[in-house]
Amino acid sequence: xxxxxxxxxxxxxxxxxxxxxxxxxxxxxxxxxxxxxxxxxxxxxxxxxxxxxxxxxxxxxxxxxxxxxxxxxxxxxxxxxxxxxxxxxxxxxxxxxxxxxxxxxxxxxxxxxxxxxxxxxxxxxxxxxxxxxxxxxxxxxxxxxxxxxxxxxxxxxxxxxxxxxxxxxxxxxxxxxxxxxxxxxxxxxxxxxxxxxxxxxxxxxxxxxxxxxxxxxxxxxxxxxxxxxxxxxxxxxxxxxxxxxxxxxxxxxxxxxxxxxxxxxxxxxxxxxxxxxxxxxxxxxxxxxxxxxxxxxxxxxxxxxxxxxxxxxxxxxxxxxxxxxxxxxxxxxxxxxxxxxxxxxxxxxxxxxxxxxxxxxxxxxxxxxxxxxxxxxxxxxxxxxxxxxxxxxxxxxxxxxxxxxxxxxxxxxxxxxxxxxxxxxxxxxxxxxxxxxxxxxxxxxxxxxxxxxxxxxxxxxxxxxxxxxxxxxxxxxxxxxxxxxxxxxxxxxxxxxxxxxxxxxxxxxxxxxxxxxxxxxxxxxxxxxxxxxxxxxxxxxxxxxxxxxxxxxxxxxxxxxxxxxxxxxxxxxxxxxxxxxxxxxxxxxxxxxxxxxxxxxxxxxxxxxxxxxxxxxxxxxxxxxxxxxxxxxxxxxxxxxxxxxxxxxxxxxxxxxxxxxxxxxxxxxxxxxxxxxxxxxxxxxxxxxxxxxxxxxxxxxxxxxxxxxxxxxxxxxxxxxxxxxxxxxxxxxxxxxxxxxxxxxxxxxxxxxxxxxxxxxxxxxxxxxxxxxxxxxxxxxxxxxxxxxxxxxxxxxxxxxxxxxxxxxxxxxxxxxxxxxxxxxxxxxxxxxxxxxxxxxxx
Amino acid sequence: xxxxxxxxxxxxxxxxxxxxxxxxxxxxxxxxxxxxxxxxxxxxxxxxxxxxxxxxxxxxxxxxxxxxxxxxxxxxxxxxxxxxxxxxxxxxxxxxxxxxxxxxxxxxxxxxxxxxxxxxxxxxxxxxxxxxxxxxxxxxxxxxxxxxxxx
Ligand SMILES: Cc1cc2nc3c(=O)[nH]c(=O)nc-3n(C[C@H](O)[C@H](O)[C@H](O)COP(=O)(O)OP(=O)(O)OC[C@H]3O[C@@H](n4cnc5c(N)ncnc54)[C@H](O)[C@@H]3O)c2cc1C
Ligand code: SF4
Numbered sequence: 002x003x004x005x006x007x008x009x010x011x012x013x014x015x016x017x018x019x020x021x022x023x024x025x026x027x028x029x030x031x032x033x034x035x036x037x038x039x040x041x042x043x044x045x046x047x048x049x050x051x052x053x054x055x056x057x058x059x060x061x062x063x064x065x066x067x068x069x070x071x072x073x074x075x076x077x078x079x080x081x082x083x084x085x086x087x088x089x090x091x092x093x094x095x096x097x098x099x100x101x102x103x104x105x106x107x108x109x110x111x112x113x114x115x116x117x118x119x120x121x122x123x124x125x126x127x128x129x130x131x132x133x134x135x136x137x138x139x140x141x142x143x144x145x146x147x148x149x150x151x152x153x154x155x156x157x158x159x160x161x162x163x164x165x166x167x168x169x170x171x172x173x174x175x176x177x178x179x180x181x182x183x184x185x186x187x188x189x190x191x192x193x194x195x196x197x198x199x200x201x202x203x204x205x206x207x208x209x210x211x212x213x214x215x216x217x218x219x220x221x222x223x224x225x226x227x228x229x230x231x232x233x234x235x236x237x238x239x240x241x242x243x244x245x246x247x248x249x250x251x252x253x254x255x256x257x258x259x260x261x262x263x264x265x266x267x268x269x270x271x272x273x274x275x276x277x278x279x280x281x282x283x284x285x286x287x288x289x290x291x292x293x294x295x296x297x298x299x300x301x302x303x304x305x306x307x308x309x310x311x312x313x314x315x316x317x318x319x320x321x322x323x324x325x326x327x328x329x330x331x332x333x334x335x336x337x338x339x340x341x342x343x344x345x346x347x348x349x350x351x352x353x354x355x356x357x358x359x360x361x362x363x364x365x366x367x368x369x370x371x372x373x374x375x376x377x378x379x380x381x382x383x384x385x386x387x388x389x390x391x392x393x394x395x396x397x398x399x400x401x402x403x404x405x406x407x408x409x410x411x412x413x414x415x416x417x418x419x420x421x422x423x424x425x426x427x428x429x430x431x432x433x434x435x436x437x438x439x440x441x442x443x444x445x446x447x448x449x450x451x452x453x454x455x456x457x458x459x460x461x462x463x464x465x466x467x468x469x470x471x472x473x474x475x476x477x478x479x480x481x482x483x484x485x486x487x488x489x490x491x492x493x494x495x496x497x498x499x500x501x502x503x504x505x506x507x508x509x510x511x512x513x514x515x516x517x518x519x520x521x522x523x524x525x526x527x528x529x530x531x532x533x534x535x536x537x538x539x540x541x542x543x544x545x546x547x548x549x550x551x552x553x554x555x556x557x558x559x560x561x562x563x564x565x566x567x568x569x570x571x572x573x574x575x576x577x578x579x580x581x582x583x584x585x586x587x588x589x590x591x592x593x594x595x596x597x598x599x600x601x602x603x604x605x606x607x608x609x610x611x612x613x614x615x616x617x618x619x620x621x622x623x624x625x626x627x628x629x630x631x632x633x634x635x636x637x638x639x640x641x642x643x644x645x646x647x648x649x650x651x652x653x654x655x656x657x658x659x660x661x662x663x664x665x666x667x668x669x670x671x672x673x674x675x676x677x678x679x680x681x682x683x684x685x686x687x688x689x690x691x692x693x694x695x696x697x698x699x700x701x702x703x704x705x706x707x708x709x710x711x712x713x714x715x716x717x718x719x720x721x722x723x724x725x726x727x728x729x730x731x732x733x734x735x736x737x738x739x740x741x742x743x744x745x746x747x748x749x750x751x752x753x754x755x756x757x758x759x760x761x762x763x764x765x766x767x768x769x770x771x772x773x774x775x776x777x778x779x780x781x782x783x784x785x786x787x788x789x790x791x792x793x794x795x796x797x798x799x800x801x802x803x804x805x806x807x808x809x810x811x812x813x814x815x816x817x818x819x820x821x822x823x824x825x826x827x828x829x830x831x832x833x834x835x836x837x838x839x840x841x842x843x844x
Numbered sequence: 845x846x847x848x849x850x851x852x853x854x855x856x857x858x859x860x861x862x863x864x865x866x867x868x869x870x871x872x873x874x875x876x877x878x879x880x881x882x883x884x885x886x887x888x889x890x891x892x893x894x895x896x897x898x899x900x901x902x903x904x905x906x907x908x909x910x911x912x913x914x915x916x917x918x919x920x921x922x923x924x925x926x927x928x929x930x931x932x933x934x935x936x937x938x939x940x941x942x943x944x945x946x947x948x949x950x951x952x953x954x955x956x957x958x959x960x961x962x963x964x965x966x967x968x969x970x971x972x973x974x975x976x977x978x979x980x981x982x983x984x985x986x987x988x989x990x991x992x993x994x995x
Contacts, residue, residue, distance in 0.1 A: 520925045
């Protein structure tokens, strides 16, 4: 095709961007000369996850545009430039910056704006909305000098905004006009329970409050006056009182509009002008605006299909079921939540102790699900949604779907019963057949499914279901989803952990005779040894344990490629006296060991023969050193900067904290190694965010980051909790480590552990901070036990002549292994190469 | 009572047994390394394993201590166990498994450690000197198939 069709996309929000991606996927992008205008100063970002911007205040966390997307597809992007006019006669659009582009087709994706009711005083300073990154930046800046914040509007977004204010350390209020929170999505009973839960978060809830005036406060910036005569003083106000379509361009150019705004579209998302499509939150279909991402994406697809003639999808309305993504508060609403369908029946389950409220609304014959409300436990969201969307017949006695199962069996949906067309992830429009296709193409874990289908990356409500489909499909393909630890134990590591704990098993013989078969192997033996250590913390080379240990644990040193070992004493926090440093140097000199400073801020001595280890450690222990557990799947180091003691930027004593933590958790055996770091301020010199557990000092305490990783698959740690005091910080770490030890797979680092956890970070917070599983005190006491039974493994060993015997190379001779040969490089030893050994032999 | 496994021939009469150590010197289900030489051969490192089943049945095995994959003398420090009913040791460096009764590497059919006749005589562990005549395998080198371990 010689002349390209001139396509102008107005609006670069999530839906506008989805349109561009779908256009590329259609394979027809080349037929178009595409120009995109976006009013915001940034290319498209994921508004659904706007709140996660707070975590690092970094747009790249929610950026939606892959590298080179515009350039590779030859799309022109005018960013920070707003379209001010569409001239439908000359077929030209004009922008604020004076750009004029002629068009053949227009995609209008201008989205919506937050509605601010014209309350007197609404234009005062320190009053915000919650829609863009710019809004969040302003709120963050204002929060620095504020103490109290109020959100007007207790809907889905209002609650998200309230949680954000709370996280900014403001005393937070939610003001709702209706008698309950989330009035549109949930019923009265659910509203009551939700109110309790929100208040549990520390947010005050005020319902039936009609704000009539905002004026100067006496003790705060504003005073809000309500119709009932009450008043509330606050420093910051955020309006979250609904959205309105950004339809001003359409209005100005005379497109068909709804009575209350919105650009009227048909099933192809065409407006009254057949050259102009409207999609997303600006579009009005069947007199409805759809304020969610899934319908917006479906509209984008319908528009692409119609424009390029590559498909025949139409937009025919959308399901408005939603799940609230708030920490520790599970809330979901499906379909006819209020039970307004004539003759419908409903079933309700209320549990005040656990603050759970669940209701399902079903057809008069009990056959089909019409709607549901889930508060406090939304685990069934995914499967209930499928029942409704696919009109699947319910089991008899449908109330079983929401009742807690007594025997632990799942009452959910069998994924085989789902039609292939069932949309599992509505946010990203991923169907069951898409997931199956991905599995068939080789994606065999959740991480792979996520990256190739994008399923579960929206609100995450479908995670459980997608996982089930994945496992089911793998099983069908004969890929055995075998979670057995090894051929000797038909159990997962987690099962074994529970067995060992509950039955108080202390030896491998006991374990394998009662729960396994055969002799064991190099997988189950070290795993059992590690669990024994986490539970009972006996000496690694205790007689009954040492045959289970990997050679590193057995010799309490890391075996190097030539069969020698490394010696790594603990240097907590990297702080070391000159005297001790000299001892290290002297030992290295005496035994001729290769010496290197490690990334974990301590000293590695290499090239010790097994029979030399006791003598080396004797000197070290006498000089006050302890083992550094560099050989164990256990806590390695707590890296640190000097912090406020020396550094002019430091705000807390990171050094003292690092030493305290390293001494607290030293010797703790875990499914894989654990690394920590503490930085004295946000400059982060200790690189804490690349650790399993990172701590960064703040003016008010410590920010705790979890599940980061360096190495082969780097992962930035996630902010877990902010501004903690010492005691709370340590409490959370105790719980988190113990929970990891309890539930992780063998050799699973914390990063992978969390990525594979249904519910991810939020779930982890719910367990560790809010004690959702009611195990916090158990975890703490298990940790206390480990800490109380700590011993320096090397110190105990050198005091025990029986144990020392095990370090000789030969059972029948005091000779040395003559195959260990060193040569010199840069003034230190290194293992000789095979070729070098030959030459030495000849000489 | 303890019972020894030997891979030697029927005419035990001709065999010279070399005493290595006491059974108690080897911890059950572990290995140790013996330095053994006979007049014609350079001293050789032999990994000796003592396997005790849950029922208390004793078995002894002897194979080369030299691991052709890592070219280091470390086999005796591996973890023992069974894989598909074969009693094996896992090399502590690159984790290949060797069948103890034959020295055969499970992962690589082309690699086999020498194995040696060994027995328990009273409480003494003894090795058949004649079985030392097999060529030492020091020359045999194999590229280790590095399993990438997460750092
Ligand atoms: C805090 C928050 C949480 C949310 N959570 C969820 C959720 O959990 N689930 C869910 O489904 N939905 C959620 N949403 C809603 C979801 O973000 C919207 O449905 C989605 O952003 C709509 O996309 P859009 O592209 O139609 O509009 P927008 O996102 O509004 O994008 C439109 C873009 O066009 C620009 N624009 C407007 N006029 C012009 C012009 N004349 N010229 C150039 N550019 C222009 C705007 O500046 C904007 O950048 C949430 C929204 C917010 C704010
Ligand atoms: S992290 Fe902060 S306190 Fe620590 S050294 Fe760097 S700048 Fe100083």
